[in-house]
Amino acid sequence: MLGNQSSLTLYFLPLLQCLAPGFLPGQYRARLLYRQWQTADMLKLNFSVSGRWPGFVPGQHVVLTLKHNGRYISRPFSICSPLSLWQSQRQLQLCCKINRNGEFTPLLNQLKNGAVVNISEAQGNFVWQQPAAAVVFVAAGSGITPVAAMLLSQRHWMAPVSLFYRCRGAENAALLSDLQQLATRQPLFTLTLSDSRTEPAETLQQQLIANSSNKQFYLCGPAAFMQQVRTALTNSGVNARQIQQEQFGLVIPAPAEHTTDTTQLTASFIRAGISTQVTLNPQQSLLQSAEQQGLRPRFGCRMGVCFQCVCDKVSGQVRDLRSGALSGHGTEQIQLCVSQPVTELVIKL
Amino acid sequence: MKLTTEQFTTLAHELDSVKQQVQQQLGEADARYIRRVLLTQRLSALSGRILLVLGFITPWLWLAGVLLLALAKILDNMEIGHNVLHGQYDWMNDPVLHSRRYEWDIACDAGSWQRTHNFEHHTYTNIIGKDRDFGYGLLRLSNDFRWRLRNLWQGGTYLLLSMLFQWGVSYHELAAQRVFFGKKKLERHSQVSDSELKKAFFGKGARQLIKDYVFFPLIAGPMWLWVLTGNLLANLLRNLWTSTVIFCGHFTKEVYVFSAAECETESRGQWYYRQMLGSSNFTGPTWLHILTGHLSCQIEHHLFPDIPARHYPAMAKQVQAIAAKYGIPYNTGSFVRQYSTVFLRIMRYSLPGGEKAVKAL
Numbered sequence: 087m088l089g090n091q092s093s094l095t096l097y098f099l100p101l102l103q104c105l106a107p108g109f110l111p112g113q114y115r116a117r118l119l120y121r122q123w124q125t126a127d128m129l130k131l132n133f134s135v136s137g138r139w140p141g142f143v144p145g146q147h148v149v150l151t152l153k154h155n156g157r158y159i160s161r162p163f164s165i166c167s168p169l170s171l172w173q174s175q176r177q178l179q180l181c182c183k184i185n186r187n188g189e190f191t192p193l194l195n196q197l198k199n200g201a202v203v204n205i206s207e208a209q210g211n212f213v214w215q216q217p218a219a220a221v222v223f224v225a226a227g228s229g230i231t232p233v234a235a236m237l238l239s240q241r242h243w244m245a246p247v248s249l250f251y252r253c254r255g256a257e258n259a260a261l262l263s264d265l266q267q268l269a270t271r272q273p274l275f276t277l278t279l280s281d282s283r284t285e286p287a288e289t290l291q292q293q294l295i296a297n298s299s300n301k302q303f304y305l306c307g308p309a310a311f312m313q314q315v316r317t318a319l320t321n322s323g324v325n326a327r328q329i330q331q332e333q334f335g336l337v338i339p340a341p342a343e344h345t346t347d348t349t350q351l352t353a354s355f356i357r358a359g360i361s362t363q364v365t366l367n368p369q370q371s372l373l374q375s376a377e378q379q380g381l382r383p384r385f386g387c388r389m390g391v392c393f394q395c396v397c398d399k400v401s402g403q404v405r406d407l408r409s410g411a412l413s414g415h416g417t418e419q420i421q422l423c424v425s426q427p428v429t430e431l432v433i434k435l
Numbered sequence: 436m437k438l439t440t441e442q443f444t445t446l447a448h449e450l451d452s453v454k455q456q457v458q459q460q461l462g463e464a465d466a467r468y469i470r471r472v473l474l475t476q477r478l479s480a481l482s483g484r485i486l487l488v489l490g491f492i493t494p495w496l497w498l499a500g501v502l503l504l505a506l507a508k509i510l511d512n513m514e515i516g517h518n519v520l521h522g523q524y525d526w527m528n529d530p531v532l533h534s535r536r537y538e539w540d541i542a543c544d545a546g547s548w549q550r551t552h553n554f555e556h557h558t559y560t561n562i563i564g565k566d567r568d569f570g571y572g573l574l575r576l577s578n579d580f581r582w583r584l585r586n587l588w589q590g591g592t593y594l595l596l597s598m599l600f601q602w603g604v605s606y607h608e609l610a611a612q613r614v615f616f617g618k619k620k621l622e623r624h625s626q627v628s629d630s631e632l633k634k635a636f637f638g639k640g641a642r643q644l645i646k647d648y649v650f651f652p653l654i655a656g657p658m659w660l661w662v663l664t665g666n667l668l669a670n671l672l673r674n675l676w677t678s679t680v681i682f683c684g685h686f687t688k689e690v691y692v693f694s695a696a697e698c699e700t701e702s703r704g705q706w707y708y709r710q711m712l713g714s715s716n717f718t719g720p721t722w723l724h725i726l727t728g729h730l731s732c733q734i735e736h737h738l739f740p741d742i743p744a745r746h747y748p749a750m751a752k753q754v755q756a757i758a759a760k761y762g763i764p765y766n767t768g769s770f771v772r773q774y775s776t777v778f779l780r781i782m783r784y785s786l787p788g789g790e791k792a793v794k795a796l
Contacts, residue, residue: 087642088650090538096531100474111530156466158528357522357534360554382525384533394528397535435535 110158113151113204114139118197119177128228128260129195130166130181135205137176142208144169144239145232145332149206149387150180154193160386160394161190164231164332165208166261168238181260183228212306212332219302220245222294224315226252226282226307232332233306234261243274248297250290252280252307287311291318298324305331353402353431355381366427371407373422376435383422383435390424397422402431438761443704446761450707453753454739457746465743466527472514472725473532480507484651487665488658497661504669509676511540513728514744520545521553523743541673542643543605544635550627551608557740561685561713562693567611568685569692571596571603575784576686582787589785597678598671602640609636676726679774684733687715688776689766710737711758715766716751717773724748734765 089097095111102109109115116133124130142148142165151160167179184191197203214221214236225233230251237249253259256279269277280290294303295318303319305312312331320326351366355376364379366372373395376383386394390408396419404413404425412428413420420433438446483503490497515532516539518524524532531537538545551567559565563579570576574593575586585592596603613619614629647666652659691712698709714733724731729744732751736744751767758765767773783789 088646090540091531092536092538098477099531100470100477103470104474155462156464156527157462158530360558382522384525384528384535386528 108153108202108204110151110204113206115202116150116178116205118199118201118203120199121195121197124181124260125258127184127186127258128181129184129191130179130260131194131197132167132177132179133203133205134175134177135172139176139205140207141172142169142178143213144235145213146208146210147232148178148180148208151204151206151386152190152193152197159190160204162209162387162389164210164235166231166234168235170239181228181231181234210332212304212330214240214304215330216302217242218244220300221247221302221304222298223247223249223304224252224290224294224307225249225305226311228260229305229307229332230259230261233304234265236304237268237275238264243272246274246276248276248278250278250280250294252282252287252290252311254283255281287314291315294319295322298322301328303329305329351427351430353427353433355379355383355433355435356400357381357383357435366431368427370426371423372404372420372425372427372431372433375427376422381435385423388423390421393421395422396420398434400432400434402433403428404431438704438708438763440702442761443702443708445704446757447702447704447707449757450738450754453750453757454742457739457742457750461526461743465524465745466529468745469515469519469524469527469532469743472510476507476510476515479503479510483507483669484662487662488655490661490665491658497665501665501668501672504665505672505676508540508669508673509726512673512677513680513730514725515539515728516541516545517728517730518744520549522741525741540643541601541604542640543601543607544639546627547608547632547635548604551611553740555611557737559695559698560710560737561691562695562698565695567607570686571607572610573603574781576780577692577784578789578791579692580784582784586785590782593781597675600674600678601643601670605636605640608632680727680730682777683717683770683773684714684730684736686777686780687766687768687773688780689764690715691764707738708763710734711754711763711765713737715768715773717768717770719770721748723770731770734767 088094091097093111095102099109099111106115114136116135116139119132119134121129121131144165147162147164149160149162151158163180163182165178166181167177171177171179182191182194184195186192210232212232217240223233223237230253233249237247240247249265251259251262251265256262259279265277269275278293291314294315298319303324305315316329316331319329351368353364353366353372353375354361355364356362362379362381364375364381366375367378371388373383373385373388383397384394399413399418399420401415401417403415404420405411405428406413407424407426413425415429422433480503483500483506486496486500486503488500490500516537519532519537520534520539522534525534527533534549556566556568561569563569570580573596574589575582609615609632612629612632614632647670648663651666652663655662693709693713698705701709711734714737716734717731719731724747729747730736732744732747735747735750735754738754739747739750742750755765755767
């Protein structure tokens with residue numbers, strides 16, 4: 087009440103930021119110690135993290151926020167370092183795939199040592215739940231990061247664990263040396279590389295099916311890859327409950343071949359009391375459509391993780407891009423970045 | 436001076452490109468500027484409130500406190516609040532400076548302001564019967580309104596409105612919706628119910644009153660009366676200033692009004708045209724522009740309400756050149772000159788008769 091903002095911290099934010107540059111409420115400061123290329127496009131960043139950060143369960147990710155050209159922008163990244171690094175030295179490592187044409191990841195390569203960024207609390211429920219059971223991990227490309235954190239953090243090995251790591255050859259396999267060391271040290275752990283340039287996906291799937299009985303599966307990689315593996319496993323009789331998965335990036339489903347429905351959808355975005363009519367592209371997220379019309383809704387990770395773009399849908403139906411689930415027709419909160427229009431919409435930004 | 440359809444199209448095109456040029460260069464400099472204004476606002480508010488209490492050393496400190504607090508309230512109201520609530524800084528993704536989150540230090544609830552000001556006033560600028568900002572339903576500012584007896588003392592009404600301006604702004608939407616008095620207008624449909632309007636009005640109003648007239652005096656102990664009076668004066672100064680600035684934006688001598696019928700099917704070019712004719716600027720040094728929240732460039736603000744306001748003075752040069760090219764009147768002058776025409780207008784139309792405002796289209 088005194089500061090007219092939702093909290094006094096927000097009222098005093100300009101002063102607090104003078105004292106602690108980069109401070110953001112609800113976030114934790116992380117200072118870059120060094121960065122190191124793992125492969126041609128995977129960059130490992132080693133941060134020293136504020137002691138207030140509540141810690142993580144291996145497999146979880148954080149949302150990293152940077153200030154670039156006056157704006158705050160954020161993306162989620164999985165933690166790839168073992169728990170012990172955090173516990174002993176208050177450090178953590180993120181292994182990020184740098185997309186040279188992207189908006190965000192090239193900035194990570196420009197960060198100077200000592201630069202301060204913000205990270206969120208650790209999020210996500212892709213974690214190793216039953217260490218006593220036999221487990222098969224399947225990781226593809228940058229999907230290795232949460233899996234590496236889980237494996238490297240494991241102290242007490244009780245059952246055989248195998249990792250199938252699919253990548254474009256050993257030179258494109260990030261974190262490989264750490265995992266190889268673990269394999270020589272730990273007899274219960276076997277590492278199998280699957281070269282996507284020479285080995286067809288079916289071979290990998292057959293290997294997985296061959297020793298699938300009574301095992302837990304953890305999949306992490308591009309959505310299409312995981313879908314294939316998942317289908318192969320369930321077809322061979324693996325119970326869906328035995329499969330855990332985490333996916334990176336948003337896969338916008340390809341438009342149906344024969345879209346009979348060519349009607350243009352429109353949405354009214356009400357921002358600051360002004361209603362703007364926007365023609366929607368049903369192939370895009372609402373966030374993209376809104377931005378193309380010059381609206382600037384608040385956004386963050388653009389993949390449904392950080393909940394910064396949540397806004398009130400007044401009426402209309404949307405589809406969740408990740409799950410394909412349809413929303414109701416009434417008033418509810420939606421995330422713009424992962425919502426696709428199904429009907430005409432009225433949305434309060 | 437009536438433009439052809441093609442001229443309206445090219446006018447829209449030229450003004451769009453003025454906007455685009457600025458939009459492309461938004462970035463670090465704008466972010467740094469508005470954060471610096473916010474920091475200045477916070478520092479002057481804090482030091483102002485402390486100096487009010489230190490008035491027991493010498494009343495001069497108290498006076499400095501009043502002025503600093505008034506400055507803080509003016510900055511919060513104009514350059515920060517008004518502009519942030521227009522979404523000018525939404526692109527920054529900032530936790531404070533975002534139209535969805537910002538709440539300002541005046542009696543009016545930010546949400547209510549966004550509906551009445553951003554939507555009603557900015558969409559229907561100076562359309563008689565639609566833009567309730569034209570006279571606020573209290574003042575007769577042209578012969579388009581029938582003279583009533585109460586207009587005879589509208590000079591006094593205006594003075595009162597100015598002194599209590601934040602409450603006028605706060606009550607604006609409730610008056611339009613006839614929440615307490617009058618007959619509902621059938622053609623008005625609101626996004627929010629009357630009970631929500633009342634809740635926002637009383638809730639925000641009460642919070643403001645408690646903050647300035649109960650909480651801060653109480654924690655000042657024996658200096659409570661000094662603090663209470665100081666807060667009252669700071670609010671008064673801010674009210675007078677904002678009211679004066681805003682009246683200079685739309686009610687000067689050569690400002691045009693429109694009828695609802697004229698604007699029903701208007702093109703983007705015609706909309707731009709109406710915004711240019713319906714607003715007026717005044718000139719002055721940079722600090723004056725900042726204290727007005729750059730509403731000294733009311734014309735540019737009405738053309739480009741979501742462009743960060745610090746760009747308006749530079750855009751004004753281009754807009755003025757475009758106006759001259761199309762022969763569109765561009766109303767600007769010194770602060771004193773513009774304000775005196777506002778004052779004369781209020782006085783003139785307190786008496787019956789007078790001219791109808793110029794119809795533009």
